[in-house]
Amino acid sequence: MFKGTLIRSGNNAKTVKGDGEFETAIMYLAPFTMAGSNVCPMAEQAGCVAGCLNTAGRGAFNNVQKARIAKTKRYLASRTAFMAELVTDLEAFVRYCKRKGAKPAVRLNGTSDIQWEVAHFASRGDERGSVFELFPEIQFYDYTKIYKRAYRDLPANYALVLSYSAANPAYAAAIQKTAAETGANVAMVFRSKALRDAFVGKVADEFWSMPVIDGDETDMRFLDPKGVVVGLYAKGKAKTDESGFVVG
Numbered sequence: 001m002f003k004g005t006l007i008r009s010g011n012n013a014k015t016v017k018g019d020g021e022f023e024t025a026i027m028y029l030a031p032f033t034m035a036g037s038n039v040c041p042m043a044e045q046a047g048c049v050a051g052c053l054n055t056a057g058r059g060a061f062n063n064v065q066k067a068r069i070a071k072t073k074r075y076l077a078s079r080t081a082f083m084a085e086l087v088t089d090l091e092a093f094v095r096y097c098k099r100k101g102a103k104p105a106v107r108l109n110g111t112s113d114i115q116w117e118v119a120h121f122a123s124r125g126d127e128r129g130s131v132f133e134l135f136p137e138i139q140f141y142d143y144t145k146i147y148k149r150a151y152r153d154l155p156a157n158y159a160l161v162l163s164y165s166a167a168n169p170a171y172a173a174a175i176q177k178t179a180a181e182t183g184a185n186v187a188m189v190f191r192s193k194a195l196r197d198a199f200v201g202k203v204a205d206e207f208w209s210m211p212v213i214d215g216d217e218t219d220m221r222f223l224d225p226k227g228v229v230v231g232l233y234a235k236g237k238a239k240t241d242e243s244g245f246v247v248g
C-alpha cells in the first residue's frame with residue numbers, strides 16, 4: 001500500500017482486483033461544494049450529488065471526510081502549492097511501484113471532476129507542464145461528467161471515461177451524442193450487481209447498442225475495449241438513489 005499526502009493505493013476494493021500488473025493510486029477530494037467551491041462543475045446538471053460515490057467504502061467514515069475536505073481546501077487555496085505537493089506524491093509513487101515491479105496508474109478524480117489537462121501546470125526538476133507530460137511513465141485515467149473533455153486531444157497517457165446519469169434527460173442525451181461522436185466509453189451505475197450482470201456481454205437498445213462490460217472486475221479503465229458501456233453496480237448511498245443517476 002502506498003500512502004502519500006494526496007494519493008494512496010491498495011485500500012480500494014476496485015483497484016486490488018486489478019490484474020496485478022498495475023498498481024493504482026487514487027486521489028479522493030471532497031466532491032461538489034463540500035470544501036467551499038465547486039470541484040464538480042457538471043454535478044448539478046448531471047444530478048449526481050446525492051448518489052456520489054464519496055460515501056462508498058472508506059468514505060463512510062468522518063475522519064476520511066475531514067481529510068478529503070482538508071486536501072480540497074489546499075487545492076482551492078493555492079493551485080501552485082497543491083500541484084507541487086502532487087508532484088512529490090507522484091514521484092514517491094513511481095519509486096514505490098519500481099520497487100514492487102508494478103506499473104503505476106493514477107486516478108486524480110476519485111471523487112472530483114477537475115480538468116487536469118487544462119491550466120494545471122506543475123514542475124518536475126527543470127521541466128514544466130501538465131502532470132501527464134511530467135510523468136509519461138504513469139498511466140492516468142478518470143471518469144468524467146464534463147463531456148466536452150472527450151472532444152479534446154488528450155495526452156496519450158490519460159484515459160477518460162464518460163460518466164452517465166439519466167437524472168437530467170438533456171445531460172443523458174449529451175453523453176449519448178458525445179459517445180457516438182468521439183468513441184469514448186460510458187460508465188453506467190446499475191442499481192444492483194444482478195441487474196448489471198444481466199446485461200454484461202449483451203448489446204441492448206437502451207444502452208445505445210453498445211456492449212456492456214463488467215466494470216467492477218478491474219478498475220483499469222485504460223485497458224477496456226473501445227465503444228463499450230462500463231457497467232458498475234451501486235455502492236454507498238447510490239444504492240438508494242432515486243434521482244436517475246443510477247440505472248434500474
Ligand code: SF4
Pocket residue numbers: 031032039040042043048049051052053054110111112113145
Ligand atoms: S459523482 Fe462525480 S461529478 Fe458527481 S458529485 Fe460525485 S465526484 Fe462529483
